[in-house]
Amino acid sequence: MVRLFLTFAILCGLYNEAYGKSSIDIDMKLKALNKPALKTIKSEDGDIIDCVDIYKQHAFDHPALRNHKIQMKPSVVFGTTKTTIPNNGTSKPITSQIWSKSGTCPKGTVPVRRVSREDIMRASSPSHFGRKTPRRYDFLDNALKHKGNFNITAERIRQPRPKDRSEAILIAIGYNYLGAQSDINVWNPPGVQFNDYSSSQIWLLAGLSDKFETIEAGWVVNPHVFGDSHTRLFTYWTKDSYATTGCTNLLCSGFVQTTTRFALGAAVEPVSTPSSEQYHITVSMYLDPNTLNWWLTCGDNVIGYWPGNLFTYLKHSATAVQWGGEVYSTNVRKKPHTKTTMGSGRWPSYLYGEACFHTNVRIKDYSLQIKYPPYLSEYSDEYDCYSTKLNRETYRAEPVFFFGGPGQNRFCP
DSSP states (O other), X not given: OHHXXXXXXXXXXXXXXXXXXXXXXXXXXXXXXXXXXXXXXXXXXXXXEEEEEGGGXXXXXXXXXXXXXXXXXXXXXXXXXXXXXXXXXXXXXXXXXXXXXXXXXXXXXXXXXXXOHHHHHTSSSGGGTTOOOOOOOTHXXXXXXXSSOOOHHHHHHTSOOOSSEEEEEEEEEEEEEEEEEEEEEOOOOTTOOTTOEEEEEEEEXXXXXXXXXXXXXXXXXXXXXXXXXXXXXXXXXXXXXXSSSOEETTSSSOOEEOOSSOOTTOBBOOOOOXXXXXXXXXXXXXXXXXXXXXXXXXXXEEEEEEOGGGOSGGGTOEEEEEEEEEEEOTTTTSSSOOOOOBTTSSOXXXXXXXXXXXXXXXXXXXXXXXXXXXXXXXXXXXXXXXXXXXXXXXXXXXOEEEEEBOSSBTTBX
């Protein structure tokens, strides 16, 4: 009886110690993420938006940014060369988020989506909250050897692919890119599993396969991080292949927000519906040559920047740009495959009004000209689950990149 009591007491002690430490870690994370608000806005979709002093935002907790002087606006603009989208269709730009119906943040503050204890508890640990799992991009090593285009599909088929991610992309590689842009068709993909995510985005990458750097932006449905299936504006960055640095949105220090109008991680609306109205966000990421900061804009709204001193390889240019979609799941390349969809959930062959797309795909290089990339390749990790189609209606028409798919289906069991 005494032995049983001692065993029970030891187990209780161990449980309380582990639980107590976990609770303390969560409290510390919440304190770091949720800065004191000068104004709080309760959104109709359930989000709470805190208007935080721009000089006291979480970005400046990063060791590299302790003495950082904030840049309020870029010294250059990406610019744009717009054309119409396919089939004489029209796509309307999304210019606001749901929370902005309920109020605005005052000048001198930035809107930040408040993180809850429940949000962090869904992660495997507070330190992994809002972070991707590590991976490799083996083609980056080849990009250093091949200046210009090479057959990315043939190269990648022979190389290890990530076990938990599936991409369907359009890729430009091998040159020095100072920026990238596209109009990203916005959907709410059906059936995103709770532990998965589905994104439509742009990536800028540089570095080596096992230590690459990336900045990313677009829209995502990520129930595990946000607790629901809303379509949300998101960003990401890392300087070590997602191993220990970087995160989604503002869930770690690094990205400096300057806008009062958009909150990273907040929901966007309206979204596209099949055979009906189509909506898009225009995402631009580009290097400011005077400060070496990478700026992010959404339409006419300057969101903020990734400071150049966060990076080594990306400090001067990117060597690869990707446009397309990504699905994260522990059940990609397995049977049964995840049912999480990409894009609209429809195959690219359905084209405009049914499939998700990037249009007005542009890059900027050292010529400082905004241009359609001269060399592009399509690639899909799992073509029977998620595929691609670079489509041109006529010889003179703007190429449009369609991508996505249903995930599990009869060809992808």
